[in-house]
Structures are given as C-alpha cells and as structure tokens.
Amino acid sequence: MSFSINNAGAQESGDGGGTPYSFGGACSSQGSWTQSALMATQNLKKITAQLKDDANCKALGLSVTAAIESMQNNIKSASDSPDDIAKLSHLPTEISALRSYAGMNPAKRSSVLKLMMDKAIQGASISSKVKSRENTASGLMDFGTRLRTSTNAGIGMLNQVMDNIPRLNECMIGENSAAMGSFIAMSTQVAAAFASSGQDGMASKLALTISKITNLQRDIKFSKTMRKLNQQEFLSSMACLMEVTSESFCQARDAMGLFKQGMNNLSVNTDRLKNITKNNPFAGFYILNTHVPNVTRWLQQVQIGVDPKLPNDATFQNNILNEIAIYQKSVKTLLGDYNYSKGTLDSLSSKQAKQNTVRKLVISLSGTMSSGFGEGDNTRNFFTTNQTSMAIPFNLLGMPIPDQVLGKVMPQQSPEMWLEANMTNLPIFNDPDALMTGIGMRMRVLVHEANIASIEYFNRWFIVDKASLVNESVIDIQYTVKDSLIAIQTYLGLLQERLAATGGDTSIIPTVLDTRYRIQVILDKYEVVAKVGVEMKGMNPRQITDVAMLTKPLEAYEDLINTVYEQFNVQLARSGYLANRMSNFVNEDYILLVRNKVNFTQAQQDLFYAVGMSSLEKMLQIYNGNPANVQTDLNMALKINKGNIEALETLLKDSVVNAIAEAKMVAEGKTNTGWDSVKRVVSNAIEKNKKLPLYGLGWGMGENIISELYEHADRYTFNSADEVRSPESEFDDSRGVYAQLCIQALAFPNQQGLRDLCAGAVLESPLKKSGGLGVSYDQRLNSYLENLSPQQRRLSLSKRTSFNHSERICALRDYNRQNMVLFMTLGKNSSNAP
Numbered sequence: 001m002s003f004s005i006n007n008a009g010a011q012e013s014g015d016g017g018g019t020p021y022s023f024g025g026a027c028s029s030q031g032s033w034t035q036s037a038l039m040a041t042q043n044l045k046k047i048t049a050q051l052k053d054d055a056n057c058k059a060l061g062l063s064v065t066a067a068i069e070s071m072q073n074n075i076k077s078a079s080d081s082p083d084d085i086a087k088l089s090h091l092p093t094e095i096s097a098l099r100s101y102a103g104m105n106p107a108k109r110s111s112v113l114k115l116m117m118d119k120a121i122q123g124a125s126i127s128s129k130v131k132s133r134e135n136t137a138s139g140l141m142d143f144g145t146r147l148r149t150s151t152n153a154g155i156g157m158l159n160q161v162m163d164n165i166p167r168l169n170e171c172m173i174g175e176n177s178a179a180m181g182s183f184i185a186m187s188t189q190v191a192a193a194f195a196s197s198g199q200d201g202m203a204s205k206l207a208l209t210i211s212k213i214t215n216l217q218r219d220i221k222f223s224k225t226m227r228k229l230n231q232q233e234f235l236s237s238m239a240c241l242m243e244v245t246s247e248s249f250c251q252a253r254d255a256m257g258l259f260k261q262g263m264n265n266l267s268v269n270t271d272r273l274k275n276i277t278k279n280n281p282f283a284g285f286y287i288l289n290t291h292v293p294n295v296t297r298w299l300q301q302v303q304i305g306v307d308p309k310l311p312n313d314a315t316f317q318n319n320i321l322n323e324i325a326i327y328q329k330s331v332k333t334l335l336g337d338y339n340y341s342k343g344t345l346d347s348l349s350s351k352q353a354k355q356n357t358v359r360k361l362v363i364s365l366s367g368t369m370s371s372g373f374g375e376g377d378n379t380r381n382f383f384t385t386n387q388t389s390m391a392i393p394f395n396l397l398g399m400p401i402p403d404q405v406l407g408k409v410m411p412q413q414s415p416e417m418w419l420e421a422n423m424t425n426l427p428i429f430n431d432p433d434a435l436m437t438g439i440g441m442r443m444r445v446l447v448h449e450a451n452i453a454s455i456e457y458f459n460r461w462f463i464v465d466k467a468s469l470v471n472e473s474v475i476d477i478q479y480t481v482k483d484s485l486i487a488i489q490t491y492l493g494l495l496q497e498r499l500a501a502t503g504g505d506t507s508i509i510p511t512v513l514d515t516r517y518r519i520q521v522i523l524d525k526y527e528v529v530a531k532v533g534v535e536m537k538g539m540n541p542r543q544i545t546d547v548a549m550l551t552k553p554l555e556a557y558e559d560l561i562n563t564v565y566e567q568f569n570v571q572l573a574r575s576g577y578l579a580n581r582m583s584n585f586v587n588e589d590y591i592l593l594v595r596n597k598v599n600f601t602q603a604q605q606d607l608f609y610a611v612g613m614s615s616l617e618k619m620l621q622i623y624n625g626n627p628a629n630v631q632t633d634l635n636m637a638l639k640i641n642k643g644n645i646e647a648l649e650t651l652l653k654d655s656v657v658n659a660i661a662e663a664k665m666v667a668e669g670k671t672n673t674g675w676d677s678v679k680r681v682v683s684n685a686i687e688k689n690k691k692l693p694l695y696g697l698g699w700g701m702g703e704n705i706i707s708e709l710y711e712h713a714d715r716y717t718f719n720s721a722d723e724v725r726s727p728e729s730e731f732d733d734s735r736g737v738y739a740q741l742c743i744q745a746l747a748f749p750n751q752q753g754l755r756d757l758c759a760g761a762v763l764e765s766p767l768k769k770s771g772g773l774g775v776s777y778d779q780r781l782n783s784y785l786e787n788l789s790p791q792q793r794r795l796s797l798s799k800r801t802s803f804n805h806s807e808r809i810c811a812l813r814d815y816n817r818q819n820m821v822l823f824m825t826l827g828k829n830s831s832n833a834p
Contacts, residue, residue, distance in 0.1 A: 235659050235737075238652050242744045243812065245648055249641035250810040256634045259627075284586035287491045291484035292582045298473050298481045299578070302561060303570050320458060323380050327454050330368055331447055337364055338440055345436050354432035358439070359423050363416050365443060366393040369450075383446060385453040390415065395446065396439050397428060455565045466557040470529060482526055488582065489519045495589050504592050508585070515581050518567040525560040532556050645809065649748040656745055657715045657753050663738035664757065667728055680716065683756055715753060739763040742777045743815065746808035751781065763812075765819050773822070775815040780808055 341361040348354050370381070370389030387395065393415045394401045403409040405418050413421070423429050428438075473481035496512050498504065532553045564570065568577045661680065728734050742758035745751075761777040768774070783804050807814075 231659075234655065238656055238659065239741060239744060241652070242648065242656070242747065245641070245644050246744070246747050246809050247813055249638065249645065249806075250813045252634055252637040252641055253806060253810065256631075256638065259630060259634060283491060284495070284589040287488060288582055288586045291479060291487045292579050294476075294479055294484040295481055295488070296576070296579050299564070299568060299570060301469060301472070302564055324454055324458055327380075327382050327450070331450075333368055334365055334443060334447065337361065337368070338443060342436055342440070345432065351432065355423055355429050358429070358432050358435055359419050361436075362393050362396050362419065362439065365396060365439075366415065369446065380457065382450040382453040382457070386449055387446075392446070393419070396442050397435070398438055398442055399426075399428065452562075452566060455562055455570075458565070466561050467554065470557045470560055474526075482523070485519050485523060488578075489516060489523065492516050492519075492585065495585060498589065498592055502592055502596050504588065508588055511581065512585060515578070515585075521567055522560070522564055525556075525563045529553070529556045529560055645747050646749065649750065653745075653748055653750075653753070654715045656741060657757065658717060660738055660741045660745065660754070660757055661715075662717065663734045663741065666726070667732065667735035667738050669728065680753075680757065736763070739777070740812070743775055743780070743812050746777065746780055746811050749805060755781070763815060765815075765822075767819055767822055773815070773818045775811055780804075780811045783807065 338361065341357055341364075345354055345357050348357065366389070369383040369392050383392065390405060391401055394405075402413075402418055402422075404411075404413045405415055406412075428435050476483075479487070492512055492515060496509060496516070499506060499509055499512070536549075536553070570577070739761045740763055742754070742761040743763050745754050745758065748754070758777045762774050764774045
C-alpha cells in the first residue's frame with residue numbers, strides 16, 4: 001500500500017465538497033494560509049479513510065473465511081439428502097405399476113420391461129449412496145472422529161494463515177490485533193461447526209463478537225483521528241461563520257449611522273438649494289445621487305426626443321437619427337486620419353516627404369468634409385452649412401482661397417491640383433510639423449461649427465415641441481432640473497474653494513471651473529425664458545397680435561435646448577457628460593474630506609478610510625430613492641441580522657465554548673481536559689445557583705450540575721490523560737485563537753459560560769510597537785457600565801449588557817478595521833492620515 005500528499009491532492013480534497021464540518025465560507029480573517037492548512041486537514045482525512053480500508057489488513061480474515069465456507073460445504077454434503085430418500089421410497093410403487101401395465105398391454109411388453117429394469121438399477125444406486133452417507137454421518141457422531149476432523153481442518157486453516165501472514169507486514173496500523181482477532185474468531189467458528197454439526201449458531205456469533213472486539217482498538221484509533229481532523233475544520237468554520245454573520249450586522253449598522261448623520265445634516269428649509277453647508281461630508285454623495293440623476297433623466301429626453309405616434313413619424317425620426325449618426329462617424333474618420341498622419345509625420349526625416357504627407361492629409365480631410373460622407377447626394381452635410389466645399393482645404397491650411405481655384409484667373413484649377421503645383425512655394429509648408437499642428441486646431445474649429453449645425457438641425461426637426469421639454473425641466477414636486485442645476489453649481493463652487501484651501505489636486509480645478517461655466521450658460525438661458533414669461537404674464541391671447549411676440553418664446557425655448565445640447569455635448573456624450581464629470585468631482589471631494597478629517601466621527605473616519613472608494617458606492621445606495629424607504633430597509637436589515645446571531649448562538653455556542661476552553665488550555669500549558677471540564681461545570685452550576693433561595697442551594701446545586709451536563713454536553717470534553725496534545729508554539733497561536741474566539745463570542749446575547757472562561761482575554765494587535773490597538777474581552781463586555789444612568793444601573797445584568805450589544809457584535813470588525821487604518825497610514829504625513 002502506498003499513498004502520497006501533494007499539492008494536487010490537497011487541492012482536490014480541499015474543495016470542501018461533501019465535508020460536513022466545512023461550512024464557514026469565505027471570510028477576510030481566513031486567508032490563503034488558513035485555507036492551505038484546511039486543505040491539508042481534508043487530505044489527512046482522506047488518507048485516514050484509505051488506511052482504515054487497507055486490503056492487506058483484511059487479507060487474513062478474508063482467506064480464513066473462504067476456508068471456513070469450503071469446510072462447511074463439505075459437512076453439508078455429508079448429511080442425508082431428503083431428495084434421494086424420497087426417490088428411493090417411491091421406486092417400489094413405480095415398478096409395481098409398470099408390471100401391471102405390462103400384463104394389460106402385451107404389445108408394449110418389451111418397452112415396459114426395459115423401463116422396469118432402469119428403475120431397478122436406479123434404486124440400487126440410490127440405496128448405495130444413502131448407505132454410505134449413513135456410515136459417514138454415524139462416524140461423525142463419534143466424538144473422537146469429530147475431534148480428528150476438527151484438528152485436520154484447523155491444520156488446513158493454519159496453513160492458510162501462514163500463507164497470509166507476510167501480507168500483514170504491509171499493514172502498518174493495527175496488524176497484531178487484526179491477525180490475532182481473525183485467527184481466534186475463525187478457529188472458534190471451525191470448532192463450532194464440527195462440534196455441533198451446524199445445529200447451533202451461538203458459537204458462530206461468539207466468533208464474530210471476538211473478531212469485532214479484537215478489531216475495536218484499531219477502529220477506535222481511526223475514529224479518534226477523524227474526530228481530531230473534523231475538529232480543525234469545525235473550528236475554522238465556526239469562526240468564519242461568526243465573522244460573516246457579525247459583519248453583515250455591522251455593515252447595516254454603519255449604513256444606518258451614516259444615513260442618520262447625513263439626514264440630520266441636510267438642510268430642509270425653503271432656501272435649501274443655496275445652503276449646502278461646507279461642513280456636511282455627505283453633500284457630494286447627495287448631489288451625485290439625487291440631483292445629477294435628475295438632470296441626466298431630462299438629458300435623455302433631450303437626446304431621444306418625443307415618442308413617434310405614427311409609422312411616418314418613426315420613419316422621419318429614424319432618417320434624422322441616421323443623418324446625425326453618419327455625421328458622427330465622419331468626425332471619427334477625420335480624427336483617425338489626422339492622428340495617423342501626424343504619427344507618420346513624426347517618423348519621417350525628409351522635408352519633402354513631410355510636405356507630401358501634409359498635402360495628402362489636407363486633401364483627405366477636405367474630401368471627407370465635402371463629399372456628403374460617402375452616403376449619397378441626399379445625405380445632409382453639416383460641414384458645408386456655413387462654407388463651400390472649395391473653401392474647406394484652404395480653411396484647414398489657414399489661408400485664403402487662391403484666384404485660380406475661384407476661377408478669377410484662368411485656367412481654373414481644383415484645390416488638389418493647385419496644392420500639388422504650388423506647395424513648395426508656400427511659406428506655410430516650410431515647417432510641416434507646425435503646419436500639421438495648425439491643421440489639427442483648425443479642423444476642430446470646423447468640427448465644432450458642424451456640431452452646432454447638426455444640433456440645430458436635430459432640435460428643429462426631431463424635437464418638435466421644445467416648449468414642453470423646457471416646461472418639464474421646471475416642473476417637479478421635489479426637485480426640478482433647474483433646481484438640480486443650481487444645487488450642482490453651488491456644490492461645485494464649494495468644492496473649488498475646498499480644493500484651493502485644503503491642498504487638493506489643483507489640476508482638477510480647470511475642469512470644475514469649465515463645468516460651472518457650462519451650467520451657468522444654461523442657467524442664463526433659463527433666465528431669458530423666465531423674462532419672456534414675465535413680459536407675457538399679464539397678457540391675454542387677444543393681445544398677442546405681433547408676430548415677434550409669438551415667436552419670441554419659441555426662440556427662447558429653442559435657444560435653451562440648443563444650449564443644453566451644446567454645453568453638455570449631448571450629441572457625442574449622450575446623457576452621461578455631466579454625470580461622468582460629477583462622479584470624478586465627488587470622488588476627489590471624498591478624498592479631501594477623509595484626509596482633512598472634515599466633520600467625521602472617528603468611527604466614520606475609520607470606516608471611510610478602510611473601505612476606500614467602496615464607501616462611496618455604499619453611500620450612493622443609502623441615498624437612492626425615498627429616505628423613509630431607506631430607513632425602513634435598514635431597520636429590517638438590523639433586525640434580521642440580530643435574529644441570525646441569536647440562531648447562531650443556539651446552534652454553535654456550546655461548541656464555541658468548548659473550542660475556547662481547549663485553546664485556553666493549550667495556551668496555558670495544561671493537558672487534563674477532564675478536570676478542566678469538571679471545574680467549568682461546577683462554576684456554571686454555581687452561577688445558576690445564585691438565583692435560588694438559600695434553602696434550595698444544596699439540592700439546586702446538584703440539579704444544576706446535572707442540568708448543565710445534559711443541556712450543554714458539547715461544552716465539555718472528558719478525554720483520557722494520554723491524549724496527544726501539542727504544546728503552545730513559540731508564536732502563541734493558541735492564545736491568539738483563544739482571544740479571537742472570545743472577542744467573536746461577544747456577539748452572543750447571553751454570555752453565560754463565557755465570562756469566567758474569557759476573563760482577561762486580549763486580542764493583541766500585530767502593530768503593537770507602532771501603537772496598534774488590541775481589544776479586550778473584559779473592556780468590551782463591561783463598556784456598558786461607563787455611561788449608564790442610576791436607573792439603568794438597577795436593571796438586570798442581561799438588560800444592562802444589551803446596551804452595548806451592538807458594539808460587542810462589531811468588536812472583531814472594529815479591531816481589524818482600526819489596525820488596517822493604522823497600517824495604511826504608517827509612514828504618511830499626518831496631514832494625509834485620518
């Protein structure tokens with residue numbers, strides 16, 4: 001037999017599939033080292049089962065069993081056969097019947113006589129067999145004969161035992177008990193078979209019992225090994241499950257704390273939009289998740305227009321969208337051609353080659369801009385709205401159109417022919433690199449002008465009812481689009497001040513300022529619309545006779561939509577232009593708030609710094625939708641998570657207590673788990689006994705001991721003194737596990753059975769020399785005593801303990817988070833550390 005432990009095997013057996021004690025899942029405190037150790041544990045379980053089922057250890061028993069079965073068959077064949085006796089008793093009757101039949105049928109006399117002869121011969125043969133068996137059976141009835149036969153059988157079996165003993169040398173575990181048990185059991189069974197002629201099964205059962213007893217020691221060894229390995233998996237799974245369950249509660253608790261503070265800090269007065277306080281750390285989150293989506297939704301309507309009511313409407317809108325899409329593709333083509341040619345130019349060394357590259361680029365760009373984009377003559381060309389095709393190449397070069405191209409000087413030449421003939425004589429071609437840069441700048445100007453033309457075209461024909469679209473932006477129960485733009489503008493002003501005052505990254509300020517400018521341009525257009533409304537508010541329809549008065553509001557609406565389209569780059573960036581910018585701004589604001597400790601509690605500061613940018617996502621989730629629904633959701637989450645912790649206590653507390661006790665014993669260098677368990681049983685019984693009246697102490701003490709053992713048997717281990725137990729390592733790992741489990745067990749509402757066991761437990765920080773923060777079981781358990789009123793102090797212990805239950809649940813999470821924050825800030829300037 002052979003086996004090996006390798007990485008592949010560990011990986012295969014480490015998947016946890018079908019392992020009842022591996023259920024903890026993934027948790028942050030159990031990383032690759034713990035998982036590697038658990039894979040080794042599972043591999044050991046697999047090997048233990050393999051050793052238990054070793055064929056070499058079972059070879060002797062199987063061989064002797066086969067010999068016994070053979071002998072029993074021989075004995076069985078020696079007994080009288082009821083079938084043969086029955087046949088012999090029937091033969092006389094059959095022969096008599098044949099004789100009578102022969103007398104009545106002379107024609108068949110010959111055949112009947114032959115059949116009678118066959119029956120007579122058959123009778124003689126059967127009679128001989130029965131006689132021989134009677135002699136054998138009667139011989140076996142003699143005790144001496146039985147003894148000799150048993151001896152011969154035993155010698156035969158001994159020969160088989162001798163043949164199989166060498167295989168036992170290959171059995172590494174329990175070989176002596178296996179050999180002796182098999183030999184004694186099978187010998188007993190052989191003797192019983194011959195002595196009783198198989199009439200009584202008691203001896204066979206005795207042989208089976210002897211075999212089981214002699215193999216019991218070997219089986220116990222394997223069962224103890226499997227229990228030890230299961231304990232390792234169970235310990236890890238319990239710790240992980242407790243961590244995951246507590247973390248779920250703590251996350252909901254953090255969210256509720258942030259939500260409450262954010263709601264308290266938000267201004268709810270009439271002038272709320274203009275009073276976003278500087279010191280509110282959640283203003284950016286609120287803006288990003290409330291006002292920005294409000295504007296974005298309206299921009300989507302600006303982008304897609306109104307829904308078509310008829311097939312003809314759909315066809316008309318699709319044609320417009322197709323023309324805009326073709327134009328946008330042409331812009332991409334222009335940018336691609338320019339950047340490719342610029343890269344080619346940079347790689348050339350010859351001046352003439354560079355000049356030719358620039359000339360070819362100008363002709364290529366002009367062709368794209370003036371050809372209707374290759375989609376047919378009917379395709380609208382937005383580049384030629386404000387200029388002719390002839391002028392495009394010379395506008396790119398930054399020079400007037402030559403007279404020969406205009407036809408003032410004959411013969412008239414095409415722009416391409418003229419450039420090819422006169423390129424080397426033009427001063428601007430003396431520096432091809434500078435000319436290339438100038439072409440890029442002028443190309444972008446032409447693209448910008450074409451953008452404006454496309455926007456006007458789109459808005460004129462695609463968005464027919466611009467008045468309704470503008471009205472939607474100023475009508476809403478909560479926040480209008482105009483309100484949201486004002487709120488965003490105010491927030492960006494505060495952000496710009498904060499960036500300048502707190503040493504933020506000033507490279508973002510130009511973009512902030514540009515966004516503020518764009519929003520202000522749009523707000524100015526809203527003011528124009530509002531002024532038109534003021535002018536017309538006292539008029540009735542009959543007074544509006546001037547055509548200019550009729551068209552003035554329509555022009556104001558159209559101008560506003562066109563401005564929004566242009567300033568937020570709706571044509572290219574769609575509705576995400578403002579949202580993308582604001583996301584970056586709020587991220588930067590968040591970093592500033594954390595680094596400068598602006599209006600954060602220590603817990604929130606640790607939370608934000610520890611979870612990094614993911615806290616932003618959490619805040620976005622918190623502020624999404626109706627705040628009342630958010631609060632209801634968080635209340636339900638907290639209640640469910642506490643219920644989960646209660647269920648976990650019911651399921652695992654006794655096992656956790658036992659694991660804590662064992663880890664503590666190893667940490668303290670003790671070995672007698674039985675005596676330790678006895679002391680803990682008595683201690684817990686005494687704790688229960690304090691509730692009894694004085695006259696009931698004696699009986700109550702005994703009753704409590706029995707009750708404790710019956711109800712909480714899993715808390716105690718009564719192992720033998722010679723049980724293998726490793727001492728504490730030089731790194732105090734058992735003490736660390738003991739302290740960790742005690743801190744995690746603080747989450748259990750009822751601390752009975754844990755107070756004395758965990759008293760003095762401290763989970764030390766790995767950063768002790770750097771001011772790391774450990775966590776004490778006693779301090780966390782008794783922290784509720786610090787701020788209690790006299791009335792609260794008179795409450796029961798369990799009621800008083802409940803005041804700090806939430807903090808107890810999060811004790812391990814807070815310990816991990818505080819030490820991670822410390823580690824992240826080591827070596828950093830204090831101005832950048834939380």
